[in-house]
Amino acid sequence: xxxxxxxxxxxxxxxxxxxxxxxxxxxxxxxxxxxxxxxxxxxxxxxxxxxxxxxxxxxxxxxxxxxxxxxxxxxxxxxxxxxxxxxxxxxxxxxxxxxxxxxxxxxxxxxxxxxxxxxxxxxxxxxxxxxxxxxxxxxxxxxxxxxxxxxxxxxxxxxxxxxxxxxxxxxxxxxxxxxxxxxxxxxxxxxxxxxxxxxxxxxxxxxxxxxxxxxxxxxxxxxxxxxxxxxxxxxxxxxxxxxxxxxxxxxxxxxxxxxxxxxxxxxxxxxxxxxxxxxxxxxxxxxxxxxxxxxxxxxxxxxxxxxxxxxxxxxxxxxxxxxxxxxxxxxxxxxxxxxxxxxxxxxxxxxxxxxxxxxxxxxxxxxxxxxxxxxxxxxxxxxxxxxxxxxxxxxxxxxxxxxxxxxxxxxxxxxxxxxxxxxxxxxxxxxxxxxxxxxxxxxxxxxxxxxxxxxxxxxxxxxxxxxxxxxxxxxxxxxxxxxxxxxxxxxxxxxxxxxxxxxxxxxxxxxxxxxxxxxxxxxxxxxxxxxxxxxxxxxxxxxxxxxxxxxxxxxxxxxxxxxxxxxxx
Ligand code: ADP
Ligand code: MG
Numbered sequence: 001x002x003x004x005x006x007x008x009x010x011x012x013x014x015x016x017x018x019x020x021x022x023x024x025x026x027x028x029x030x031x032x033x034x035x036x037x038x039x040x041x042x043x044x045x046x047x048x049x050x051x052x053x054x055x056x057x058x059x060x061x062x063x064x065x066x067x068x069x070x071x072x073x074x075x076x077x078x079x080x081x082x083x084x085x086x087x088x089x090x091x092x093x094x095x096x097x098x099x100x101x102x103x104x105x106x107x108x109x110x111x112x113x114x115x116x117x118x119x120x121x122x123x124x125x126x127x128x129x130x131x132x133x134x135x136x137x138x139x140x141x142x143x144x145x146x147x148x149x150x151x152x153x154x155x156x157x158x159x160x161x162x163x164x165x166x167x168x169x170x171x172x173x174x175x176x177x178x179x180x181x182x183x184x185x186x187x188x189x190x191x192x193x194x195x196x197x198x199x200x201x202x203x204x205x206x207x208x209x210x211x212x213x214x215x216x217x218x219x220x221x222x223x224x225x226x227x228x229x230x231x232x233x234x235x236x237x238x239x240x241x242x243x244x245x246x247x248x249x250x251x252x253x254x255x256x257x258x259x260x261x262x263x264x265x266x267x268x269x270x271x272x273x274x275x276x277x278x279x280x281x282x283x284x285x286x287x288x289x290x291x292x293x294x295x296x297x298x299x300x301x302x303x304x305x306x307x308x309x310x311x312x313x314x315x316x317x318x319x320x321x322x323x324x325x326x327x328x329x330x331x332x333x334x335x336x337x338x339x340x341x342x343x344x345x346x347x348x349x350x351x352x353x354x355x356x357x358x359x360x361x362x363x364x365x366x367x368x369x370x371x372x373x374x375x376x377x378x379x380x381x382x383x384x385x386x387x388x389x390x391x392x393x394x395x396x397x398x399x400x401x402x403x404x405x406x407x408x409x410x411x412x413x414x415x416x417x418x419x420x421x422x423x424x425x426x427x428x429x430x431x432x433x434x435x436x437x438x439x440x441x442x443x444x445x446x447x448x449x450x451x452x453x454x455x456x457x458x459x460x461x462x463x464x465x466x467x468x469x470x471x472x473x474x475x476x477x478x479x480x481x482x483x484x485x486x487x488x489x490x491x492x493x494x495x496x497x498x499x500x501x502x503x504x505x506x507x508x509x510x511x512x513x514x515x516x517x518x519x520x521x522x523x524x525x526x527x528x529x530x531x532x533x534x535x536x537x538x539x540x541x542x543x544x545x546x547x548x549x550x551x552x553x554x555x556x557x558x559x560x561x562x563x564x565x566x567x568x569x
Pocket of ligand 1: 007008009010011012033169170171172173198199200238241242245305306307308309310311332333
């Protein structure tokens with residue numbers, strides 16, 4: 001059995017292909033979405049998912065989130081006494097999803113298809129594979145997220161050629177991809193996005209507006225909110241945001257220094273508030289269309305993915321931009337996992353839909369630093385000359401010619417960069433080629449700079465000096481930051497030593513973490529009241545009596561709902 005996994009920045013999901021269709025497997029809490037959060041409990045056990053998410057606020061130094069952003073880098077996160085690489089944290093999320101699938105299916109699961117953003121570089125893809133390996137999963141293949149969304153919608157069954165756009169707005173990232181299905185091959189034609197734009201930004205905008213419009217800012221008198229007040233206000237904004245996805249109006253309420261502040265908002269208010277964010281959603285769409293040399297009118301359909309596309313505002317923007325309604329018959333936050341399961345199903349039935357391979361594209365532009373002429377005899381260095389443009393289909397090889405600009409220049413220095421900025425200082429430096437040349441007048445020596453970028457993300461720069469035909473070569477592998485097989489073996493052994501919170505007790509542990517979070521937000525009598533219920537629940541837990549446990553759990557949940565209107569979930 002191969003499972004399909006959407007390993008998301010904010011939330012992850014696991015799905016399977018069964019009885020002719022893809023379906024999501026619920027986690028130990030019965031939920032479809034597992035927050036991509038990992039934490040260390042006070043006794044050193046690892047907590048994954050909702051329990052860890054609840055502790056982000058109460059135990060920030062023991063909890064990690066958003067680590068997908070750092071995949072493919074060496075950046076480590078400290079949790080208690082230990083430090084973890086992003087692929088190790090990801091592996092714990094994968095492990096928990098794997099266990100959910102095993103509990104659901106009643107047998108072991110060893111293989112998975114994991115989705116990755118289309119723009120993920122080779123290093124980021126390798127790190128994702130390693131994460132799978134560390135979780136005890138054989139990664140059957142990595143599938144591009146937009147391709148997965150397309151599979152969930154059955155676009156591969158279209159017998160015709162078709163071009164479509166996937167609009168994926170998650171918690172903190174925005175990805176736009178243009179795909180083309182041609183003679184059974186699905187190809188990512190272009191991908192663009194904004195790595196710092198997502199549902200969380202809408203919450204931030206609401207939090208800021210609430211403070212002025214509810215009159216709370218005046219009462220605050222330039223005082224800052226404490227971390228826990230801020231988090232509570234964010235939770236309230238998140239709740240209101242979700243209400244507005246289903247209802248015309250929502251009210252935000254917040255207690256500050258003993259006074260209650262409220263603000264009622266409707267879709268129009270939210271639209272005005274979020275106008276700057278809506279503007280930012282346009283640019284990547286335009287860029288992707290331009291890169292793919294496609295007009296919006298040539299797209300056959302628009303597919304939505306990501307939880308934030310549940311917002312009516314976002315759907316309206318999409319409809320307006322494309323002059324048609326997007327496809328919405330699936331839950332957008334489940335589309336990618338469902339697509340991964342479709343791919344798993346195809347694989348297991350041995351339907352050779354391996355043709356739904358996408359040819360990959362170079363995720364960034366690659367080029368060199370040059371001097372530009374700014375006056376008759378005046379040159380300014382530090383400019384970027386792209387050689388391979390972003391979204392070129394790989395493998396790709398391109399050549400550009402450069403000439404000397406100074407008389408009797410004795411050497412040539414070529415610096416290689418990746419990025420989209422006009423000045424090299426704003427791009428990422430990859431390497432330098434430096435060599436002597438014959439001393440001639442400016443412009444008499446020229447050189448061909450050839451860049452070759454292969455499918456595994458290795459860039460080779462070759463410079464041929466004219467007329468001598470002398471060649472110089474530099475090979476840049478993006479593999480810095482990828483673990484070696486020895487490192488993987490070693491960390492596998494070390495990770496096996498970690499105690500992971502047992503699945504059958506995670507529900508109770510999560511509830512206590514949520515109660516702890518609520519406790520921090522409350523004051524006075526309410527705190528006392530909650531503390532009593534938590535203590536009662538914990539003492540029952542120790543006795544391991546299932547019926548008494550259920551009863552105590554239910555009264556704790558009731559108490560929490562009373563105190564917080566149910567938004568603690
Ligand atoms: P990611 O791909 O980043 O892991 P998701 O696709 O799960 O994330 O999307 C998470 C985002 O979706 C969050 O910002 C959340 O607030 C938002 N979201 C989820 N449900 C809704 C809803 N009903 N209305 C508005 N936003 C929602
Ligand atoms: Mg996602």
